[in-house]
Amino acid sequence: MFYLSQLQGAPVEDSHGVRIGKISDLLVFRDDPSPRGIFLIEGLDNGSWYAPAAGVNWSEHTLHLPFSVSQLETAEQELSPRQVALVREVLDKQVIDLARKKPVRVNDICIGDDWHVLGIDNSPLGLMRRLAPPWLLGIRSKHTPASFIPWERIELICQPQEEMQDEIQPAPASAAGLPIISQPSHSTGGQLAELHPADIADIVHQLTASEGAHLIEGLDNELAADTFEEIDTDRQVQILEKISTQRAVDILEAMGPDEAADLLAKLPEERAQELLQLMTPEESEDVQDLLEYKENSAGGLMTTDYIALNASRLVSEALEAVRASIQDDIRAAYVYCVPDETQDENPLLGVVSIWDLLSASPNQHLHELMETDIIAVRTDTEPHIVAETMAKYNLLAVPVVNPAGFLEGIVTVDDALDVLLPNARKRKPRRMY
Numbered sequence: 001m002f003y004l005s006q007l008q009g010a011p012v013e014d015s016h017g018v019r020i021g022k023i024s025d026l027l028v029f030r031d032d033p034s035p036r037g038i039f040l041i042e043g044l045d046n047g048s049w050y051a052p053a054a055g056v057n058w059s060e061h062t063l064h065l066p067f068s069v070s071q072l073e074t075a076e077q078e079l080s081p082r083q084v085a086l087v088r089e090v091l092d093k094q095v096i097d098l099a100r101k102k103p104v105r106v107n108d109i110c111i112g113d114d115w116h117v118l119g120i121d122n123s124p125l126g127l128m129r130r131l132a133p134p135w136l137l138g139i140r141s142k143h144t145p146a147s148f149i150p151w152e153r154i155e156l157i158c159q160p161q162e163e164m165q166d167e168i169q170p171a172p173a174s175a176a177g178l179p180i181i182s183q184p185s186h187s188t189g190g191q192l193a194e195l196h197p198a199d200i201a202d203i204v205h206q207l208t209a210s211e212g213a214h215l216i217e218g219l220d221n222e223l224a225a226d227t228f229e230e231i232d233t234d235r236q237v238q239i240l241e242k243i244s245t246q247r248a249v250d251i252l253e254a255m256g257p258d259e260a261a262d263l264l265a266k267l268p269e270e271r272a273q274e275l276l277q278l279m280t281p282e283e284s285e286d287v288q289d290l291l292e293y294k295e296n297s298a299g300g301l302m303t304t305d306y307i308a309l310n311a312s313r314l315v316s317e318a319l320e321a322v323r324a325s326i327q328d329d330i331r332a333a334y335v336y337c338v339p340d341e342t343q344d345e346n347p348l349l350g351v352v353s354i355w356d357l358l359s360a361s362p363n364q365h366l367h368e369l370m371e372t373d374i375i376a377v378r379t380d381t382e383p384h385i386v387a388e389t390m391a392k393y394n395l396l397a398v399p400v401v402n403p404a405g406f407l408e409g410i411v412t413v414d415d416a417l418d419v420l421l422p423n424a425r426k427r428k429p430r431r432m433y
Contacts, residue, residue, distance in 0.1 A: 001118065002058065004109035005130040008087055012041050012051075012063045020044065020069050025087040026109075027079065028117055033152040036116050039063065040075055040085065048075040053115035084156060086117070094211065095120065096155035098191050101199045103157070103206050110148060120154060123147035155192045157211050193223055201230035209235065213242035216251075222329075225254035228263075237266045249278045256329075257283070258303035258415065261290035290409075298386045299379035301419070302400045302409030305330045309366060311337040311349050316362035322354060333396035336407060337370045348374060348399055348407045376401050379408055387416040 010023045024042035027050070028035035039051040049072035057064040065072075084090060086109055094103040107126030110118040121129075126147070192200065192215070200219075204212040204227070212231075216224050216239055228236060228251055240248050240263070252260045252275060264272040264287065276284050286304045293299025307325050309318055318335050325332055334353050338346035350370025360369055376399045377386050390398050390413060397410045 001113065002111040003121070003126075003129060004086055004091060004111060005126075006061075007063070007111070010061055010063055012039075012065065014065050014068050016068065017064075020065075021048075023063060024048065025085045026111075026117075027083050027085055029080075029082050030084045030156055031082055034116050035151070036114070037086070037111065041072070043069075049073060050075050056115070090120075090156060094157055094207065096157065096192060096203055096215075097149055098153050098155055098195070101195065101203060103203060103211075104149065117151050119148050119150040121147060122149060152191075157207065157214055193219060197223065197226035198230045200227045204231055204239075205235065209238035210242055213239045217243055217247060221250045221254045224251050229255060229259045233262060233266055236263050240267070245274070245278065249275055252287075253279055253283045256303050256305055257286040257290055258301070258305075258409075261287045262295075262300075265291060265295060293379060296383060297379060298377045298381040298383070298400045298411055299408065301383055301386060301411045301415050302379075303412060303415075304409045306336060306397075306399075306410045307332045307334075308336045308338050308341050308346065308407060310341050311339070311365070311367040311370060313366050314362065315357055315360045315364045315366070315369070318352070318357055318366060319362075322357070333412075334410075335366065336399060336410075337366050338407060345404075345406045347405045348376065348401055350374065351399065374399065377411070378403065383416075383419040386411050387419045390416045 004026060007023050007026065011019055012021050012023060014020050021041045021043040023039055025040040026037040027040060028037055037053045039053060039056070041049045041051055043049065049069065051065055051067075051072055055066040057066075079085065090106050091109060092106065094105055096102070097104045104120075104122045106120045107123065108121035108129055110121055112118050195203075200215070200223075204215060207215065212235065216227065219227060228239075231239070243251075252263070255263070260283075264275065267275075276288060279287070290299070290302070290304065293302075305328075307318075307321055307330070309321060313321075322332060322335070332354065334351050335357065336348060337350040337352065338348060340346060350367070350372045351374055352366055352370045356369050375389065375393050375395065377389060379400055379402050381400075386398065389395070390411070395413070397412045398416075399407055400409045400411060402408050
């Protein structure tokens, strides 16, 4: 096994035994679970080349190539979005340990005899290996480190990948038919996306704002939004300042309107208005309506994601509406009964729980099931009163009405719990309904 620290700066000779330069970096495809490196060679005459690891030989602390300089590809083109330079972008940087769900520092990188990257060395010895001469470390420098983390168990925190084209045209081969640098590898499908959004948020809180932004940008819109909702508002603002405007808009649109409104309320007015104008009219309208309410009120806590149906609807129709709402990522605990669901302003007539819908006959009408002794709060009700009301009546959500009795939104149990938690613990719990 080799270490990147041993290879970096080592001399390189061509097939004729002529020294042509030194190893500057080792490039790999970031989405390959067991990547074989491509050497970046810095020439003696200020030129540089790419050399595939296949067929090269390492002896006497020198890299011996099986071909001449004329057969190498010059390092003039930029790296593919799927490629990463280990020295420049990984060594001394943080990566995500997916098993332990935390960022760790890369003190060295372990490479197999076949030039496949095996993993990273997170141990103090990895740092010492780069500072102390080999004779001082002795045989320990050649063994698998105690803090070895396999390559397939880590996620890189580098500049986010760009969207790849559905069909990638193969690049021409070099003069010797060697693999060209821009040739993509097969994607393994991002293991970070398999973590729970709350776990990803925990990782983001341990990173700098820039690193957190890179991590968020590497997720799809839905997962990025779910993760964003688990992040403290102050850190949300910091990250939003470091990602592209369009990406910020995409994430805001995928977030719940109440969460998006809370975030935009923390931004400078000019920036908030810029993002609102770029959002779709439907999403923007819901968020702007919520921004009109004071933060320290039920109106400031509520969301407009709820199910309101005519009281004359059948149970079967209500269940179908519930199924459709799930497709829109609205997991309601109750159906709210109103006179005319097509109108924006409706008095609240009653409430039916999902459990009652499941146990009722499909042909029953909602007005036969609805609870008319309604527990509700006003838009100006203080948050602690809202939370106490929900706790007293064991509610998963409480409707919010204006002074005229019209339904404006609902406060869900996760937002109520956030009110009761101390400031240091105010992290959004995952919706459970």
